[in-house]
Amino acid sequence: MRAVVFKELGSELGVEDVPEPTPGASDLVLRVKSCGVCGTDLHVSSLPPGLPAGTVMGHEFAGEVVEVGRQATGDFRVGDRVCALPYIGCGTCVHCVTGDGMLCASMQSTGLGALPGAYAEYVRVGANEALRLPESVGFREGALVEPLSVGLHAVKKARIAHGANVLVIGAGPVGLSVAVWARFFGARSVVVSERAAGRLELARQFGATDVIDANREEVGPAFEARAGGPPDVIFECVGVPGLLQECIGLAPHRGRIVVVGVCMAPDTIVPAIAVIKEIELAFVVAYHRDDFQLTLDMFARGRIPGAAMITDVVDLDGLPAAFEALKTPSTQCKVMIEI
Ligand SMILES: [Zn+2]
Ligand SMILES: [Zn+2]
Numbered sequence: 001m002r003a004v005v006f007k008e009l010g011s012e013l014g015v016e017d018v019p020e021p022t023p024g025a026s027d028l029v030l031r032v033k034s035c036g037v038c039g040t041d042l043h044v045s046s047l048p049p050g051l052p053a054g055t056v057m058g059h060e061f062a063g064e065v066v067e068v069g070r071q072a073t074g075d076f077r078v079g080d081r082v083c084a085l086p087y088i089g090c091g092t093c094v095h096c097v098t099g100d101g102m103l104c105a106s107m108q109s110t111g112l113g114a115l116p117g118a119y120a121e122y123v124r125v126g127a128n129e130a131l132r133l134p135e136s137v138g139f140r141e142g143a144l145v146e147p148l149s150v151g152l153h154a155v156k157k158a159r160i161a162h163g164a165n166v167l168v169i170g171a172g173p174v175g176l177s178v179a180v181w182a183r184f185f186g187a188r189s190v191v192v193s194e195r196a197a198g199r200l201e202l203a204r205q206f207g208a209t210d211v212i213d214a215n216r217e218e219v220g221p222a223f224e225a226r227a228g229g230p231p232d233v234i235f236e237c238v239g240v241p242g243l244l245q246e247c248i249g250l251a252p253h254r255g256r257i258v259v260v261g262v263c264m265a266p267d268t269i270v271p272a273i274a275v276i277k278e279i280e281l282a283f284v285v286a287y288h289r290d291d292f293q294l295t296l297d298m299f300a301r302g303r304i305p306g307a308a309m310i311t312d313v314v315d316l317d318g319l320p321a322a323f324e325a326l327k328t329p330s331t332q333c334k335v336m337i338e339i
Contacts, residue, residue, distance in 0.1 A: 003120035009050040021124035023069040030063035033139035035118040037335040058117030059086030062142025072127035083142040084125035086110040099289030134300035149287035151177025162186035170237035171199035176206040183207035189227035198331040239263040
């Protein structure tokens with residue numbers, strides 16, 4: 001089958017012929033229909049140590065079942081439309097059984113070096129990790145369930161009080177997902193700050209009550225002017241050094257900071273300022289199976305937007321160039337591969 005593979009640090013991804021996956025006893029093989037490009041893919045493929053040569057990335061995907069393993073659970077049939085959590089767990093430990101397979105001791109991630117991902121015509125997934133798409137949910141939305149679930153998990157962790165004022169820093173796919181769910185879970189104000197002007201309008205479509213162009217305004221005073229007070233909860237959705245300290249500065253006494261952005265470099269904070277303010281600082285990653293299900297359900301009922309974050313659609317041949325373009329700031333938000 002055709003797949004887009006990582007070669008080495010500093011060189012473009014390449015389109016190659018690779019062996020088709022065969023399902024293990026408890027697996028499914030999907031014909032990939034849609035797969036999103038994630039910021040994590042950019043990070044892991046452009047920063048040392050890189051990925052093993054030949055790695056197929058792609059962990060935000062949906063497709064059609066073409067093969068079902070002998071002992072696959074869930075009664076899946078050829079032709080079923082599904083998305084899947086991007087890992088395969090043992091299927092029997094308490095974490096796997098309760099939908100928290102990210103914690104499974106033998107968990108292998110999909111599309112980040114361990115198991116091949118969905119920048120390909122076919123991908124192997126665990127039946128235990130697969131979820132059916134409701135009839136009204138298309139493959140593109142199916143591929144957006146993963147990034148939307150990242151936002152959902154972060155917002156759940158933030159325990160937003162009804163009527164709280166929320167600041168979201170960054171309007172990339174993760175920031176947009178956080179904004180959607182913060183509004184959904186009862187925030188009064190959801191103010192999104194961002195430096196890429198093109199993304200501010202997207203933020204409004206994704207639940208922001210107001211936006212701040214961080215190139216032109218100071219975020220603290222701008223937030224207060226819009227929300228009428230300081231942010232009760234701040235979501236850091238960018239992941240660059242210096243931003244944590246900025247969040248600590250912006251937070252009021254007993255404010256809460258939730259870090260969703262993945263900063264790969266060492267960062268410095270002055271703990272005393274956070275101590276004096278009694279700031280709660282939480283780091284979050286990934287999701288639970290329930291987050292995937294709720295996202296699917298809310299897509300099906302038309303209660304959250306999704307597709308508007310897709311700014312570019314490419315095929316496998318167009319992916320290497322689109323992937324390179326994403327490395328420099330532009331108008332792109334979510335790049336979607338259609339296969
Ligand atoms: Zn992702
Ligand atoms: Zn397990």
